[in-house]
Amino acid sequence: MADSHAKMTQATPQEIIISVLAGLFAPLLAIFLIVMLVLSIQDKHLPDTTSEAAQKATLDRIKPFAHLVALDANAPKVEKSGQEVFEAVCTTCHTPGALGAPKFGNKGDWGPRISQGYETLIKHALEGIRQMPPRGGDGDLSDTEVARAVAYMADAAGAKFKAPEAAAPAAPAAAAASAAKPDPSKGKAVYEANCAVCHATGVAGAPKMGDKAAWGPRVSQGYATLYSHALNGIRGMPAKGGNAGLSEADLANAVGFLMTQGGGKL
Structure with a gap:
């Protein structure tokens, strides 16, 4: 009986270890290959943050989409030069040369237009022509600014147009003459409603009401000059003290009141 049944061979510990390792080799190899494949795919999809194009793209993504500019609605308009426009x-x-516009400095493009004359070109720029909208699309441009821009572009292509000069500021005496004669007694209420914010405390360099030392040099300039400064603004003071709706009569009264309080005479 014992001879007819062969005894089972018992495996040694070394053989067991080799068998286990051989069985794990294939799965481990498969896992390793999968990990390497995933890593290689990720490397290919990582953005290149070192190239100039990548840095430019980043700046484009984070740049502000608008710029806020605070403008004083009461500040006098300063007209731009032809080059600035x-x-x-x-x-x-x-x-x-987009949309058929004559290219800047191109004499071939501008020659036929210059021959039409300065006034005709200004008319076309103001009213618009073909693809060009009126005033180049900026409705805030004044007639003078448009004319200056036309002269600047045409002259760059060989024209000899003379751009309009800036209008001379009105003389102080003329400005004062256009206003009613000041009544200091009525000016106090105007001062309290509009001027006291600065002139009661002397903020922003404003001469304090009643301070004869501060008002002395100003009073010596005369009422006409002081009224012109109040009407048009000067240094830190906006035109009409920041109240565009203030009538010239009320403004004159306020100037008269401040002037007399500072030791001046009308």
Whole structure:
């Protein structure tokens, strides 16, 4: 009986270990290959943050989409030169020659237009022509600014147009003459409602009401000059003290009141 049944061979510990390792080799190899494949795919999809194009793309994504500019609605308008208007408005089309616009400095493009005359070109710029909108699309441009831009562009292509000069400021005496004669007794109420914010405390360099030392140099300039400064603004003081709706009669009364309180005479 014992001879007919062969005894089972018992495995040694070394053989068991080899068998286990051999069985794990294939799964481990498969896992390793899968991990390497995933890592290689991720490497290919990582963005290149070192190249100039990548840095530019990043800056484009984070740049502000708008710029807020605070403007004083009561500040006098300062008209731009022809070059300033061109660089702010006209260059969009006239530099590349877009939409049939004559290219800046191109005598071939501008020659036929210059021959039409300065007044005709100004008319076309003000009213618009073909693809160009009125005033180049900026309705805030004054007639003078448009004319200056036309002269700047045409002259760059060989014209000899003379751009309009800035209008001379009104003389103080003329400005004062246009206002009613000041009544200091009525000016006190106007002062308290509009001027006291600065002149009661002397803020922003404003001469304090009643301070004869501060008002002395100003009073010596005369009422006409002081009224012109109040009407048009000067240094830190906006036109009409910041109240665009203030009538010239009320303004004159306020100037008269401050002037007499500072030791001046009308």
